Amino acid sequence: MRRLQERILGTSRADVSSSNSELWILGVCYKSSPEESQSDVNSGSGVSAFLQDFSSRIWITYRRGFDAIGNSKCTSDVNWGCMIRSSQMLVAQALLFHHLGRTWRKPSQTPYxxxxxxxxxxxxxSESRAFSIHNLIQAGSAYGLTAGSWLGPYAVCRTWETLARANRDHAEPNERKETLPMAVYVVSGDEDGERGGAPVICVDVAARLCSDFSKGQLTWTPMLLLVPLVLGxxxxxxxxxxxxxxxxTFPQSLGILGGKxxxxxxxxxxxxDKALYLDPHEVQPAIELKxxxxxxxxxxxxCSNVRNLPLDQIDPSLAxxxxxxxxxxxxxxxxxxSELGEKSNGAPLFTVSQCRQPTRPVHRSDSSIDRFVGGACNEDGRDELDNFSDCDLHNGEDDWQIL
Structure with a gap:
């Protein structure tokens, strides 16, 4: 398993201090220098400040030993859950920014x-946790998501939209079940789906989503925007x-779901030209946080280990x-x-418009039409888990390795 993952992602750990280039992380810039001065440390602008910021990001990985997901025998998500874990990390950062602010750093001492x-x-x-892998799989069933299967960035974005709506619609005023404290806007193109053209951020659609989220009580609310793309x-x-x-570099940046x-x-x-990333492929025991x-x-x-990946090597399906x-x-x-679009020479990542008639999401049961990113593959391109009939084949203790 370790060799397979190293073949796919590589083993490169980023030495961010070896270059004079700027370091950007979720909208914040740090100055990198092989010889960091004390003034850089004191001002919070150097490599040390970057590493503190990086290690304060929430890292969510493969887990083993949790309760079986639904009616499956899966008690681990090893080899198939990395896209779900990546998406959990992105949403977790949004919640950190919402509740604690962008300047929050993990304290060195308890109590937290x-x-x-x-x-x-x-x-x-576990199913009792609002944004668990268990509940995401249930919410993604309309997109063909099942325990032991993989899904692409577009499907995982729609899954979060579905889960957030379901939690909000079924929450009672005195119920403790958590809901996402922000509207979710999955930005699509002219036709819904990952190949529907360049996504368009529509101001009127965003306003309607905010109104729906607040049940008409507010004209605007916090918002999570997810922009699935296929760039080749x-x-x-x-x-x-x-x-x-x-x-x-955008102040609103939550990063990118993707990889090789x-x-x-x-x-x-x-x-x-290298992306700095958190890797969900390390296997850790499931734990309960009260x-x-x-x-x-x-x-x-x-995680304090910064890894990098050349941008020209990432999979073209991302969000x-x-x-x-x-x-x-x-x-x-x-x-x-809009400014970024002006630099695109007619090929923008996404555009902005005041008004566009939104298309109705298409709930697809055939997951094969989504481009999958998240499962391990053999050298001939076939899915690594094609040879396994059920997830419980991974439950042997000898199978668990740090990737």
């Missing part, structure tokens, strides 16, 4: 903030690489995320997107 522990608990591996056939068209790189074919990652930053335990060990939810706290933030995102 209540909001931080509550965010982590939402992603626990076998690899990303080179003309899109500078545009992808620039999205990490067969291995999803969560890309949080960029240096030169919402009121502010002394709990959260080390398995953070970009943004978080807008209010209407001013949304308008700033639209302005950034």
């Amino acid at each position: 903030e209540k909001e931080y522990i509550q965010i982590l608990s939402l992603f626990g591996d 056939l076998e690899k990303v068209n080179p003309r899109y690489i500078p545009l992808l790189r620039e999205t990490f 074919p067969g291995a999803s990652t969560y890309m949080v930053g960029v240096q030169d 919402r009121d335990n502010l002394e709990v060990d959260t080390s398995s939810y953070h 970009i995320g943004f978080y807008c706290r209010d209407k001013d933030d949304f308008e700033d995102l639209c302005s950034c997107a």
Whole structure:
């Protein structure tokens, strides 16, 4: 398993201090220098500050030993859940920004903030946790998602939209079940689906989603925007690489879901032409985080190892995320997107429009029409799990390795 993953993603760990280039992570810039000065450390602008920021991002990985998912025998998501884990990381950052702000850093000592522990608990591996892999699989059933299967970025974006709506619609005023405290906008093209053309951020659609989210009580609410894209056939068209790189500089950036074919990652930053990412492929035991335990060990939810991946090697099927706290933030995102479009030579990643008739989402049961990113593949391109009849074949203790 380790050799397979290294063949797909490589073993490169980023030495971010070896270059004078800027380091960008989720809209924040740090100055990199082989000889970092004390003034850089004190000002919070150097490599040390970047590493503190990076290690404060929530890291969600493969887990083993949780309760079986639905009616399946799957008690682990090893070899198939990396796209789901990558998406959980992106949504977790949105919740961190919403509740604790972009400047929050993981404290070095306990007790932790209540909001931080509550965010982590939402992603626990059981049906009782609002944003667990169990509930995501149930929400994604309309897209052919089942335990042991893979899904692409477009399907996982729609799955989050479905789960957020279901949690909100079924929540009682006095019920403790958590809901996502923001509207979810999956930005699509002229036709719904991952090949529906360049996605269009429509201001009127965003306003309607905010109104629906607040049940007509507010004209604007916080918003999570997910933009699924297909930027080529076998690899990303080179003309899109500078545009992808620039999205990490947007203040609203939540990074990118993607990676190499067969291995999803969560890309949080960029240096030169290399994406800096958190890798979900490490296998860890499932743990239970209680919402009121502010002394709990959260080390398995953070990673200090920065890995990089050349942008010209990522899979062309990906999704970009943004978080807008209010209407001013949304308008700033639209302005950034419009400026980026002007640099695209007629081939923008996505565009902005005041009004477009939204198409109705198509719930597809045939998952084969989505481009899958997330499963391991053999050298001949076949899915690694084609030879296994059920997930419980991975439950042997000898199978668990650090990837």
